[in-house]
Amino acid sequence: xxxxxxxxxxxxxxxxxxxxVELTKLFLDRIDxxxxxxxxxxxxxxxxxxxQARAADERIARGETAPxxxxxxxxxxxxxxxxxxxxxxxxMLSNFVAPYDAHVIEQFNAAGAxxxxxxxxxxxxxxxxxxxxxxxxxxxxxxxxxxxGGSSGGSAAAVAARLAPCATGTDTGGSIRQPAALCGVSxxxxxxxxxxxxxxxxxxxxxxxxxTFGRSAEDLAILLGxxxxxxxxxxxxxxxxxxxxxxxxxxxxxxxRIGLPREYFxxxxxxxxxAAVEGAVAELRKxxxxxxxxxxxxxxxxxxxxxxxxxxEASSNLSRFDGVRYGYRAPEYDDLVDMxxxxxxQGFGAEVKRRILxxxxxxxxxxxxxxxxxxxxxxxxxxRDFVEAFKRCDVVVGPTAPSVAFRIGERVSDPVKMYLSxxxxxxxxxxxxxxMSVPCGFGAGGLPVxxxxxxGYFAEARMLNLAHRFQLxxxxxxxxxxxxxxxA
Amino acid sequence: xxxxxxxxRRIAHLARIAVTEAEVAAMQHQLNGIFGLVEQLKAADxxxxxxxxxxxxxxxxxxxxxVTEADEHQRFQSIAPQxxxxxxxxxxxxx
Numbered sequence: 001x002x003x004x005x006x007x008x009x010x011x012x013x014x015x016x017x018x019x020x021v022e023l024t025k026l027f028l029d030r031i032d033x034x035x036x037x038x039x040x041x042x043x044x045x046x047x048x049x050x051x052q053a054r055a056a057d058e059r060i061a062r063g064e065t066a067p068x069x070x071x072x073x074x075x076x077x078x079x080x081x082x083x084x085x086x087x088x089x090x091x092m093l094s095n096f097v098a099p100y101d102a103h104v105i106e107q108f109n110a111a112g113a114x115x116x117x118x119x120x121x122x123x124x125x126x127x128x129x130x131x132x133x134x135x136x137x138x139x140x141x142x143x144x145x146x147x148x149g150g151s152s153g154g155s156a157a158a159v160a161a162r163l164a165p166c167a168t169g170t171d172t173g174g175s176i177r178q179p180a181a182l183c184g185v186s187x188x189x190x191x192x193x194x195x196x197x198x199x200x201x202x203x204x205x206x207x208x209x210x211x212t213f214g215r216s217a218e219d220l221a222i223l224l225g226x227x228x229x230x231x232x233x234x235x236x237x238x239x240x241x242x243x244x245x246x247x248x249x250x251x252x253x254x255x256x257r258i259g260l261p262r263e264y265f266x267x268x269x270x271x272x273x274x275a276a277v278e279g280a281v282a283e284l285r286k287x288x289x290x291x292x293x294x295x296x297x298x299x300x301x302x303x304x305x306x307x308x309x310x311x312x313e314a315s316s317n318l319s320r321f322d323g324v325r326y327g328y329r330a331p332e333y334d335d336l337v338d339m340x341x342x343x344x345x346q347g348f349g350a351e352v353k354r355r356i357l358x359x360x361x362x363x364x365x366x367x368x369x370x371x372x373x374x375x376x377x378x379x380x381x382x383x384r385d386f387v388e389a390f391k392r393c394d395v396v397v398g399p400t401a402p403s404v405a406f407r408i409g410e411r412v413s414d415p416v417k418m419y420l421s422x423x424x425x426x427x428x429x430x431x432x433x434x435x436m437s438v439p440c441g442f443g444a445g446g447l448p449v450x451x452x453x454x455x456g457y458f459a460e461a462r463m464l465n466l467a468h469r470f471q472l473x474x475x476x477x478x479x480x481x482x483x484x485x486x487x488a
Numbered sequence: 489x490x491x492x493x494x495x496x497r498r499i500a501h502l503a504r505i506a507v508t509e510a511e512v513a514a515m516q517h518q519l520n521g522i523f524g525l526v527e528q529l530k531a532a533d534x535x536x537x538x539x540x541x542x543x544x545x546x547x548x549x550x551x552x553x554x555v556t557e558a559d560e561h562q563r564f565q566s567i568a569p570q571x572x573x574x575x576x577x578x579x580x581x582x583x
Contacts, residue, residue, distance in 0.1 A: 095567075096567065097567060099560075099563050099564055099566075099567060192543035192544060193543070193544050193546070206541065206542050206543065207543075232549070232551070235548055235549065236542070236544065236546065238544065238546070298532070300528070301528060301529060301532055303525065304525050304526050304527075304528045304529045305529060307522060307525060307526055308526055308529065315503060319504075322504075323569060324568070324569070324576050324578055325564075325565075325568050325576060326564075326567045326568055326569075327569075328569075329569035329570075333579065334579075335579050335580075335581075336578055336579045336580075336581050337504065338506075338579075339578065339579055340504040341501075341504050341505060341506035342506050344503070344504055344505045344506070345505050345506035345507065348505070353503075353505055353515075354515065354518055354519065354522070356503050356505065357496070357499050357500060357503055357505070357515060357519060358519060358522055358523075358526075360499050360502050360503040361491075361495075361499050361519075362526075364499070364502065370530075371526065371529070373539050374529050374530070374532070374534060375526075375529055376539030376540050376541060377532075377534035377537040377538070377539050377540070378529055378532050378534060379539075379540040380537050380538060380539065380540035381532065381534065381537060383540060383543075414521075415518055415521060415522060416521045416522060416524070416525050419522075419525065430543075431543065432542075432543020432544060433543075
């Protein structure tokens with residue numbers, strides 16, 4: 001049951017082979033057993049989860065089922081869920097019980113899904129290793145000495161270790177795709193604007209996009225169908241008709257043109273990652289796709305542009321944490337400004353402070369044009385690179401991350417080295433394009449490698465088709481870390 | 489470009505984050521590393537390129553000028569650090 005697809009779980013629930021309560025208990029039990037080692041969750045509340053599971057069982061008994069009815073879903077602790085502690089892995093929100101639901105949570109509730117727990121992450125989604133958490137680092141199920149990637153590392157680790165059938169995440173610069181790659185699971189960030197940001201705690205609003213982790217591309221297609229949709233409370237939510245993202249899964253790959261960006265296959269990628277990615281490209285050719293070299297000439301400028309734009313937006317967004325309306329307030333202070341300064345000094349961790357300071361500086365008087373406006377111009381150059389590439393190909397394929405999972409502690413003292421983990425994922429965020437990662441092999445130390453697929457705007461169904469056909473022909477996505485592959 | 493200790497203190501104050509002596513030194517080192525990366529932007533030829541603020545060039549929506557939200561201030565204030573008579577309490581600002 002722990003290795004079953006969402007379709008299989010839904011079918012088993014439908015014919016009463018298993019109840020939602022039983023399924024929820026199964027995963028709660030696995031979380032309980034493995035949490036001490038993995039630290040993938042911040043909050044688990046069996047009573048609340050089981051109440052939802054009982055309600056789902058009643059729905060199923062009445063025959064009112066949707067594809068996710070009764071399915072347990074873990075949510076990144078960035079999504080507000082009414083009555084649930086919602087911390088964003090920060091001391092600043094360590095006492096914040098959300099008074100309302102995020103749109104994403106509303107959608108899963110409406111579908112009859114069960115909230116299995118809130119997953120650990122980098123504080124305010126700032127990081128690539130899930131080490132920057134007030135609740136301690138998340139560990140990689142394939143090797144507990146290594147990071148799971150970040151910032152949605154708890155969600156990726158939970159799905160990899162079969163502590164949850166699926167999980168949500170957010171992706172501002174690679175925070176779904178990079179941990180999916182490092183943990184050996186599938187993950188997708190749709191086109192910017194498809195998933196509402198309402199109730200999703202803001203980091204960099206022009207880049208933040210919700211998405212999901214699952215066992216397979218097929219699972220992602222089902223999840224995406226549930227979580228996307230117009231929401232008037234997000235000013236950038238797109239008014240588009242609902243899509244069935246599973247509609248093209250079965251289509252053959254004959255004639256699909258895959259662009260291989262020269263810049264993604266250069267010197268920056270480790271040899272073990274290259275071998276796995278090239279193997280996957282060869283497999284896609286065998287399945288009928290044609291490959292051609294494309295160029296994204298401004299790729300090297302993506303990380304520098306991102307580290308102006310994202311901190312600038314973060315410094316503005318995080319100014320709301322002032323110890324007045326909710327969250328942490330310093331216990332002692334002299335006056336109002338002192339209260340702000342101490343609350344924020346004590347409430348934020350080191351990486352969050354670094355980014356707020358970078359953002360404050362680039363937005364300050366005299367530097368705005370040199371940094372922020374220049375970064376926005378470079379952002380357009382990067383988006384144009386993709387527009388040019390997509391004139392010649394349907395999707396772009398390459399590595400998700402330049403290396404397999406690195407060791408916990410290895411990069412914490414060197415922010416720039418940590419930032420470069422996201423060199424292949426950041427461009428899609430700057431351009432607002434949909435992008436995903438699927439497992440495509442193993443590298444050094446038996447650690448997973450991810451294949452990144454980037455599509456044009458709203459090309460999710462086509463990307464999922466490519467990933468699904470790849471997964472029908474390969475079994476990388478079915479591999480389970482040995483310590484978590486017990487029968488159930 | 490290189491940020492000095494005084495710059496770090498000024499930025500930290502603008503950001504309303506109290507910093508200790510040890511933190512200022514560490515932040516100076518790390519921020520200069522980050523700006524070393526960011527400086528690469530200066531070499532990019534962006535003449536005539538329109539700044540891109542957003543992924544989708546969409547217009548902000550207009551809505552009817554009517555009240556759509558219920559007054560829930562008590563529920564939202566119940567999680568505030570200090571509230572009295574429906575007001576958020578902060579240290580005295582005006583003597």
